[in-house]
Amino acid sequence: MQQRRRRAAHLRDQAERDPSSIASEAPYLVGLLNVDREDTRRDAAAALRALATTDFDAIDAAFDRVVDRSEYGERLERRALDTISRGIEYDIIGWETEQFLPYLDAPDYRVRVSAARAIDGIADQNIDDVGAQSQAIRAALHGSQCDVRINLLGALRQLAWDDADLVVPEIDWLAQQLDNPAPEVRTRAAGTLGGIASTYPERVRSTVPALRTLLHREDHDTMRDPLLALAGIATECPDAVEGAVVDVAAHLDHDTDDCRAYAAIICREVSRAHPGAVAPAVDPLGGVIDDEPRTRTAALWALTKFGYSHPDAVRHLTDDAVAVLDADDSSTRRLAADFLASVGRVYPDDVRPAVADLVARLDDGPAVVEQALEALSTVAGAHPDALVDHVERIAATLDHDDTAVQARSAETLAALAEQRPAVVRPVDDQIAALRGATNDRLAEAIPRALAALDPSTESEADEETADAAEPSSGDETADAVELSSGDETADAAEPSAGDGTPQDTGASDDGITTGEEDPVVEPIISGTDQTAVTAAADATDETAVTEESDDESVDATDDSGEDDPEPSRTLSSAAQRALDRYAED
Numbered sequence: 213m214q215q216r217r218r219r220a221a222h223l224r225d226q227a228e229r230d231p232s233s234i235a236s237e238a239p240y241l242v243g244l245l246n247v248d249r250e251d252t253r254r255d256a257a258a259a260l261r262a263l264a265t266t267d268f269d270a271i272d273a274a275f276d277r278v279v280d281r282s283e284y285g286e287r288l289e290r291r292a293l294d295t296i297s298r299g300i301e302y303d304i305i306g307w308e309t310e311q312f313l314p315y316l317d318a319p320d321y322r323v324r325v326s327a328a329r330a331i332d333g334i335a336d337q338n339i340d341d342v343g344a345q346s347q348a349i350r351a352a353l354h355g356s357q358c359d360v361r362i363n364l365l366g367a368l369r370q371l372a373w374d375d376a377d378l379v380v381p382e383i384d385w386l387a388q389q390l391d392n393p394a395p396e397v398r399t400r401a402a403g404t405l406g407g408i409a410s411t412y413p414e415r416v417r418s419t420v421p422a423l424r425t426l427l428h429r430e431d432h433d434t435m436r437d438p439l440l441a442l443a444g445i446a447t448e449c450p451d452a453v454e455g456a457v458v459d460v461a462a463h464l465d466h467d468t469d470d471c472r473a474y475a476a477i478i479c480r481e482v483s484r485a486h487p488g489a490v491a492p493a494v495d496p497l498g499g500v501i502d503d504e505p506r507t508r509t510a511a512l513w514a515l516t517k518f519g520y521s522h523p524d525a526v527r528h529l530t531d532d533a534v535a536v537l538d539a540d541d542s543s544t545r546r547l548a549a550d551f552l553a554s555v556g557r558v559y560p561d562d563v564r565p566a567v568a569d570l571v572a573r574l575d576d577g578p579a580v581v582e583q584a585l586e587a588l589s590t591v592a593g594a595h596p597d598a599l600v601d602h603v604e605r606i607a608a609t610l611d612h613d614d615t616a617v618q619a620r621s622a623e624t625l626a627a628l629a630e631q632r633p634a635v636v637r638p639v640d641d642q643i644a645a646l647r648g649a650t651n652d653r654l655a656e657a658i659p660r661a662l663a664a665l666d667p668s669t670e671s672e673a674d675e676e677t678a679d680a681a682e683p684s685s686g687d688e689t690a691d692a693v694e695l696s697s698g699d700e701t702a703d704a705a706e707p708s709a710g711d712g713t714p715q716d717t718g719a720s721d722d723g724i725t726t727g728e729e730d731p732v733v734e735p736i737i738s739g740t741d742q743t744a745v746t747a748a749a750d751a752t753d754e755t756a757v758t759e760e761s762d763d764e765s766v767d768a769t770d771d772s773g774e775d776d777p778e779p780s781r782t783l784s785s786a787a788q789r790a791l792d793r794y795a796e797d
Contacts, residue, residue, distance in 0.1 A: 216244060216247065216249075216252055217249060217251065217252045217255070220241070220244055220252045220255035220256045220259070221255045223237055223241060223255070223256070223259045224255040224256075224258045224259040224262075226259075227258070227259040227260075227262035227263055228262060231262040231263045231265055231266045231267070232263070232266045232267055234259060234262075234263055235263060235267045235270040236270075237259075238260065238263060238270040238271050238273070238274040239274040239277055241256045241259050241260050241263075241274070242256075242260070242271070242274040242275060242277075242278060242295060242299070243295070244256035245257060245260075245295050245298035245299060245302065245304075246291060246294050246295045246298060253298065253302070254302070257298075257299075257302035257303075257304060260299075260302075260304045261302070261303065261304055264304060271304060271305065272305070275295075275296060275299060275305055278292045278295050278296065279292060279296075290320055290322050290323045290326065293312075293315060293323055293326040293327065293330070294322070294326040296326075296330065297312075297326045297327070297329040297330035297333065298329075300329075300330050300333035300334055300337070301329055301330070301332070301333040302333075303333075303336065303337065306334070306337050306338065307330065307334065308334070308341055309331055309334050309341050309342050309344070309345040309349075310345060312327040312330045312331055312334075313327075313331075313345060313348050313349075313352075315327035316328065316352040316356075316360070316364075317352070321357065321360075324356075324357075324360045325359045325360055325363065328352075328356070328359070328360045328361075328362075328363035328364045328367075329363045331349065331363065331364065331367050332363040332364070332366040332367045334367070335366065335367040335370040335371065336370070339370055339371060339374045342367050342370070342371055343371055343374065343375055343378055346368075346371060346378040346379070349364055349367060349368065350368070350379075350381070350382055352364060353365070353368065353382070353385070354385065358394050358397065361389075361394075361397055362394070362396050362397055362400060365389075365397065365400035365401060365404060366400060368382070368404050369400055369403045369404040369407060370407075371407075372403075372404045372405075372406075372407025372408050372410075373407035373410060376407060376408045376410065376411035376412060377411075379404060379407065379408055380408060380412065380415065382404075383405070383408060383415060383416060383419075386401045386404055386405050386408075386419075387401075387405070387416075387418070387419045387422060389401035390402060390405075390419065390422040390423065390425075390426060391422065395431065395434055396434075398426060398429075398434075399426075399434045399436075399437040399438065400437065402423060402426060402437040402438045402440070402441045403436075403437035403440060403441065405419055405423070405441045406437060406440040406441035406443070406444045407444075408444075409441055409444030409445045409447075410444050413444055413445045413446075413447060413448035413449050414448060414449060416441070416444075416445060417445055417449045417452040419441070419445075420442065420445060420452050420453060420456065423438050423441050423442050423445075423456075424442075424455075424456050424459050426438040427439070427456075427459045427460070427462075427463065428459070433468075435463055435466060435468075435471045436468065436470045436471055436474065439460070439463060439470075439471055439474035439475055439478070440470075440474055442456060442460065442474070442478050443474045443477045443478050443481070446477070446478045446481035446482055447481050450481050450482045450484060450485040450486060451485065451486075453478060453481070453482055454482050454485075454486050454489045455489075456478065457478070457479060457482055457489050457490055457492055457493050458492045458493075460475045460478045460479065460493070461475070461479070461492055461493035461496045461497075462496075463475040464476060464479075464493065464496035464497060464499060464500055464511075465496065465499060465500075469503075469504055469507065472500055472503060472507045473504070473506045473507045473510065476497065476500060476503075476506075476507045476508075476510035476511045476514070477506075477510045479493050479497060479510065479511070479514040480510040480511075480513045480514045480517075482514075483513070483514040483517040483518055484517065487517045487518045487520070487521050487522075488518070488521065488522070490514050490515075490517075490518050491518070491522070491525065493514070494515065494518065494525055494526060494529075497511040497514055497515050498511075498515065498526075498528075498529040498532055501515075501529065501532040501533065501535075501536060501548075502532065502535065502536060505539075505540075505541045505543065505544060508536065508539075508544055509541070509543045509544055509547055512533070512536075512544065512547035512548060512550075512551055513547055515529065515551055516547060516550050516551040516554050519551060519554035519555055520554045520557075523554055523555050523557065523558040523559060524558070524559075526551075526554070526555065527555050527559050527562050529551075530551075530552065530555055530562045530563065530566070533548040533551040533552055534548070534552070534565075534566045534569055536548045537549065537566070537569045537570070537572075537573060538569075538572070542576065542577050542579065542580055545573060545576060545580045546577075546579045546580045546583050547583075549570060549573060549580060549583035549584045549586070549587050550583040550586070550587075552566055552570070552587040552590075553583060553586040553587040553589075553590055556587055556590030556591060557590050560590050560591050560593070560594035560595060561594070561595075563587055563590055563591055564591050564594075564595050564598050566587070567588065567591060567598045567599065567602070570584045570587050570588050571584075571588070571602045571605055571606075574605055574606070574608070574609055578612070578613075578614040578616070578617055581609060581612065581614075581617050581620075582614070582616050582617050582620050585606070585609065585617065585620035585621055585623075585624050586620055586624075588602075588606065588624050589620065589623050589624040589627050592624055592627035592628040592631065593627045593628075593630070593631060596628050596631035596632045596635070597632075599624075599628055600632065600635050603625070603628070603635055603636055603638070603639060604638075604639065606621060606624055606625060606628075607621070607625060607639035607642050607643070609621040610622065610625075610639075610642050610643065610645075610646060611642070615651050615654070618646065618649075618651075618654060619651060619653035619654050619657060622643065622646065622653075622654055622657035622658055622661060623653070623657045625639070625643060625657075625661050626657050626658075626660040626661035626664065629661045629664035629665050630660075630664045633664050633665050636661070636664070636665060637665050640662070640665050643658060643661050643662060643665070644658075644662060646658050647659070647662070
């Protein structure tokens, strides 16, 4: 046995240097595919794959000898079938699914296992061929025993991610397998349901209770598929998964990237509809802010969504968000800035130390710049002195091509001008250049800034500044803090997208357009199941959940509490005087 292992390793190394030199050893290597030791089989398979690049005929001939030596004529014997199935499993040769279907009802259990393994291997090579025989495979599943079922479920799992319609009829049967005594049957059934959920999440939402049970029942190393299925369901049915957050949170410190990423994605998807539901996961989510891109962007998304309504519960994570403001991927940078804005609206003291880091992001892509400016605007009203040295840099973003960035810039300068007009006055021409803008936010912010810069209203502004200049204690509640926009109240403090949703403007993360290419992120799962959760997940992060229209007006209320029908068009007398003065200039 040791001699075979050493010879297989030697032939593998020789094949790497000169594949054609081992052509005569092909029959011997094919024979090793059937030995018990997995490392020996893998070394033999590696050598054969190398040989296939220069002399596949030698490999073909070796497998033909296996078939010719079969004792049963047209029907392969167990050992021959096992060798061929290993050749397919190790991606050395390719056969068709139909050739193995007759062996799925063979009297010999080991023959059935080999045939099922071959079909599972073909699914890796040619999923369309397996799909063409899906009905026969599904029929064989129902009467199968453990190892046969495990291998056929492997093929069905891949088929579910490729063409869920072919597997949908088995949803009820798959749900029953979540309680199968064999752990690998349970996890492969969960993975197959995850594939269906990538296309039809509503159809598998009824399996959530059983999937939650698996999070406690399965071994630590078999968590990926149950988490995968829950993540797929959560993308469209967050209500069904809301109660699972407490179970999922325990896996945010899992030692595999896949499990942590799926757990974070579940929290993100639930937070879209139910921000408060992620409360049990706040600290575990904070623990993965510095994780790989998919995990940390999902975590930051969930924390930001939660933070807009519960900033006191996430403010202790401010330093962690600041630490990833210079991350390699733009999605992380954008979401980190948005998180700081969610905290800064109520606790500007906590964000003040990050001013320099946020200003450094003003050369970034549009989505990142917009969020950095929003975070800076939360500091401007409470701590204007912290922005004094950065006025010109902020004003430069008024010339940005993106109107959302221009609006954020104008709002930040308006908030600062209301506190320190003399500091902003050197850039008043840049502000005035945007008067008459049709964008509702600009149409409100520009007159507001110009009014604060009008010398005739400066004394009035100074008095207001003196009254408001009490230092923030950092412990004020949301009800006690007014927003820097001048119209919105703290109760209306919503995320940058305007509805309590962290702004997603197209940067690519879990995939999740800044004008730059994010670094390639390794798929959090291999194969076609990448498309759902990272596509699903990832597709939702690539588009703003509730994008803010350039023409979206800002809601405001008058003193009576009744809605002002046109808040963005109603200017104070001071603002009107400012516009008139600049019009005369």
